[in-house]
Amino acid sequence: MNIVVLVKQVPDTWSERKLSDSDHTLDRASADAVLDEINERAVEEALLAKEAHGGEVTALCMGPERATEAIRKALSMGADKAVHLSDEALHGTDAVGTAKALAKVVGTLESVDMIIAGNESTDGRSGAVPAMLAELLGWPQLTYARSLSLDGSTVTIERETDAGVTSVRAELPAVVSVTEKINEPRYPSFKGIMAAKKKPVSTLTLADAGIDAGEVGLSGALTQMVSSAPAPPKEAGQQVTDEGDGGTRIVEFLSGKNLV
Amino acid sequence: MNAGFRPDFDPRDPLGIDDELTTEQLAVRESVRALCRDRVGPYVGDWFERGELPAARELARELGKLGVLGMHLDGYGCAGMSAVDYGVACEELEACDSGLRSLVSVQGSLAMFAIWRWGSEEQKQYWLPSMAAGETIGCFGLTEPDHGSDPASMRTSARRDGTDWVLNGRKMWITNGTIADVAVVWATTEEGIRGFVVPTGTPGFSAPEIHHKLSLRASVTSELVLDEVRLPQDAVLPEVVGLRGPLSCLNEARYGIVWGANGAAHSCLRAALDYSTTREQFGKPLAGHQLTQSKLADMAVRVHNGRLLALHLGRRKDEGKLLPQQVSFGKLDNVRGALEVARTARTVLGANGISLEYPVMRHMTNLESVLTYEGTSEMHALTIGAAMTGVQAFRD
Numbered sequence: 001m002n003i004v005v006l007v008k009q010v011p012d013t014w015s016e017r018k019l020s021d022s023d024h025t026l027d028r029a030s031a032d033a034v035l036d037e038i039n040e041r042a043v044e045e046a047l048l049a050k051e052a053h054g055g056e057v058t059a060l061c062m063g064p065e066r067a068t069e070a071i072r073k074a075l076s077m078g079a080d081k082a083v084h085l086s087d088e089a090l091h092g093t094d095a096v097g098t099a100k101a102l103a104k105v106v107g108t109l110e111s112v113d114m115i116i117a118g119n120e121s122t123d124g125r126s127g128a129v130p131a132m133l134a135e136l137l138g139w140p141q142l143t144y145a146r147s148l149s150l151d152g153s154t155v156t157i158e159r160e161t162d163a164g165v166t167s168v169r170a171e172l173p174a175v176v177s178v179t180e181k182i183n184e185p186r187y188p189s190f191k192g193i194m195a196a197k198k199k200p201v202s203t204l205t206l207a208d209a210g211i212d213a214g215e216v217g218l219s220g221a222l223t224q225m226v227s228s229a230p231a232p233p234k235e236a237g238q239q240v241t242d243e244g245d246g247g248t249r250i251v252e253f254l255s256g257k258n259l260v
Numbered sequence: 261m262n263a264g265f266r267p268d269f270d271p272r273d274p275l276g277i278d279d280e281l282t283t284e285q286l287a288v289r290e291s292v293r294a295l296c297r298d299r300v301g302p303y304v305g306d307w308f309e310r311g312e313l314p315a316a317r318e319l320a321r322e323l324g325k326l327g328v329l330g331m332h333l334d335g336y337g338c339a340g341m342s343a344v345d346y347g348v349a350c351e352e353l354e355a356c357d358s359g360l361r362s363l364v365s366v367q368g369s370l371a372m373f374a375i376w377r378w379g380s381e382e383q384k385q386y387w388l389p390s391m392a393a394g395e396t397i398g399c400f401g402l403t404e405p406d407h408g409s410d411p412a413s414m415r416t417s418a419r420r421d422g423t424d425w426v427l428n429g430r431k432m433w434i435t436n437g438t439i440a441d442v443a444v445v446w447a448t449t450e451e452g453i454r455g456f457v458v459p460t461g462t463p464g465f466s467a468p469e470i471h472h473k474l475s476l477r478a479s480v481t482s483e484l485v486l487d488e489v490r491l492p493q494d495a496v497l498p499e500v501v502g503l504r505g506p507l508s509c510l511n512e513a514r515y516g517i518v519w520g521a522n523g524a525a526h527s528c529l530r531a532a533l534d535y536s537t538t539r540e541q542f543g544k545p546l547a548g549h550q551l552t553q554s555k556l557a558d559m560a561v562r563v564h565n566g567r568l569l570a571l572h573l574g575r576r577k578d579e580g581k582l583l584p585q586q587v588s589f590g591k592l593d594n595v596r597g598a599l600e601v602a603r604t605a606r607t608v609l610g611a612n613g614i615s616l617e618y619p620v621m622r623h624m625t626n627l628e629s630v631l632t633y634e635g636t637s638e639m640h641a642l643t644i645g646a647a648m649t650g651v652q653a654f655r656d
């Protein structure tokens with residue numbers, strides 16, 4: 001079972017995140033960068049699968065040079081090796097471009113049985129990359145998994161959305177995206193941390209991966225961020241004084257918002 | 261790195277000491293911090309209030325999985341990390357609670373180290389892997405009710421009976437005692453002081469818990485009672501006779517305290533800094549008053565000088581150059597300094613400073629134990645004094 005996990009370095013959700021003034025892309029220098037929390041769960045799920053079925057886990061990361069920190073975290077959790085697609089020309093790549101680039105890199109890897117990703121990243125939150133990647137590869141996509149099980153040549157997930165839970169099965173190879181309910185990721189152990197130093201990380205440029213520079217980067221983006229503004233501050237809440245009818249008034253309020 | 265690039269001032273690391281740590285050391289810190297944040301931080305105030313460590317076994321296993329237990333030892337399932345790595349871990353553990361760091365110090369630096377350094381190959385094979393994994397909890401019995409700073413005059417004894425050893429006596433203030441599976445007990449014999457590896461299920465051994473503590477409440481402290489405890493010949497640590505045995509172990513644990521105490525101090529400083537920027541009096545944040553700023557500056561100087569000292573000693577230890585007198589220097593200064601910081605931080609928080617809702621008072625009372633155990637501050641001052649003058653003042 002050879003599994004590729006997509007990992008992304010994102011600004012720590014605990015720190016303030018900013019968009020750069022010039023091109024409205026994320027100002028990655030302004031916040032502490034960490035391995036996306038949801039990716040830790042994706043890595044964990046890949047490691048569990050490897051521990052149960054054997055094989056190899058490869059962390060695949062597209063991102064600037066300092067994304068090596070996220071890669072190292074994945075390796076110290078237990079991934080066997082990593083591929084880092086890093087090129088100046090990738091700056092500003094949108095979700096479609098990202099999926100195209102990742103698909104190319106996956107094409108350079110040998111016999112991949114499954115790709116696991118987080119269902120969305122905590123920074124961009126477009127949540128579209130896993131599905132687009134599956135489409136580009138021509139593989140089945142199983143998204144929003146809250147559990148995953150493998151059985152020889154198939155993968156089955158419980159897919160959880162606001163509408164309910166469905167059980168979905170597909171032939172391998174497939175792309176799976178996981179939600180934060182899927183597991184509790186392990187902490188990198190000291191042995192893992194020391195072992196990570198010696199694990200292979202291959203760094204690829206666009207040319208190495210055979211990616212057309214015109215399809216990625218700000219210029220290749222199909223969508224453009226033209227302006228950005230911080231979310232307005234939350235309005236003050238509405239206070240209800242209970243004069244014996246508190247219950248009724250709360251129900252009125254909630255049904256007014258279609259919440260009950 | 262572009263020449264002349266200067267990072268911004270970081271209130272958490274004003275001297276930029278983190279730059280001196282390796283990527284792996286930062287990762288070690290991150291892992292320990294995450295474990296503390298998830299598994300201990302939310303509960304430790306409550307444990308402290310109740311005077312219990314209810315999840316000790318589970319916690320030991322978690323720590324074992326990470327590789328914290330005996331992390332600076334080699335082989336036998338230990339992580340084989342450096343002294344600085346170990347220090348960084350102690351700093352994080354004690355930033356959470358001194359009781360947690362005590363559990364780890366006693367397990368790794370006292371009980372495991374004693375077996376690792378002075379044990380037979382069989383003892384090492386038998387005990388260390390499960391102790392490293394946190395499956396087996398150890399304690400270390402040196403102090404007695406009537407003999408603390410002066411362990412050489414201990415009364416607990418071991419006599420030979422045929423090929424067996426028979427132990428009698430009492431130990432006092434023993435961390436992890438009640439929850440331990442194995443106790444390293446130091447006793448006088450005809451040859452001098454020797455160490456014994458005592459499975460706590462051995463008949464005649466009991467470890468009642470000590471209550472009414474006002475410090476290190478989220479840590480188990482016990483009395484060890486040894487009443488005709490019969491052990492086979494191979495229970496003795498073969499490689500050492502004399503006080504050198506237990507002192508070598510204490511030296512390891514004290515080194516961890518140099519970092520740990522400073523971690524507790526740092527936690528107090530962070531709490532005070534946070535509080536001072538959000539709490540307002542006289543129409544402005546506490547941080548806007550000059551006296552508060554002076555306290556914050558003094559605390560920052562204390563904490564980060566302490567980190568420099570710890571790092572310096574750690575590097576010497578990794579180079580094999582660290583002297584016991586230097587460990588005394590570090591323990592004396594960093595624990596005393598941490599207490600000063602905790603007390604100052606407490607004043608910044610006003611009434612909230614005495615509440616368990618904040619970590620400060622918990623750290624402060626914990627540090628009173630840290631000041632006393634592993635050699636009291638007086639003993640370390642006397643050690644430095646003796647080394648400087650050539651005159652021993654603590655013994656006639």
Ligand SMILES: Cc1cc2nc3c(=O)[nH]c(=O)nc-3n(C[C@H](O)[C@H](O)[C@H](O)COP(=O)(O)OP(=O)(O)OC[C@H]3O[C@@H](n4cnc5c(N)ncnc54)[C@H](O)[C@@H]3O)c2cc1C
Binds near residue numbers: 402435632642655
């Ligand atoms: C919470 C806690 C956990 C502990 N865990 C352990 C453990 O796991 N294992 C273990 O073996 N021990 C443990 N100890 C015991 C600790 O190491 C001793 O308390 C310490 O060594 C001091 O001994 P004492 O309390 O008997 O004080 P004493 O030795 O009686 O000292 C009392 C005071 O007199 C001073 N004093 C003593 N002699 C001199 C001198 N010559 N000159 C000047 N001043 C002197 C001391 O510095 C101190 O201020 C623990 C203690 C505590 C509080």
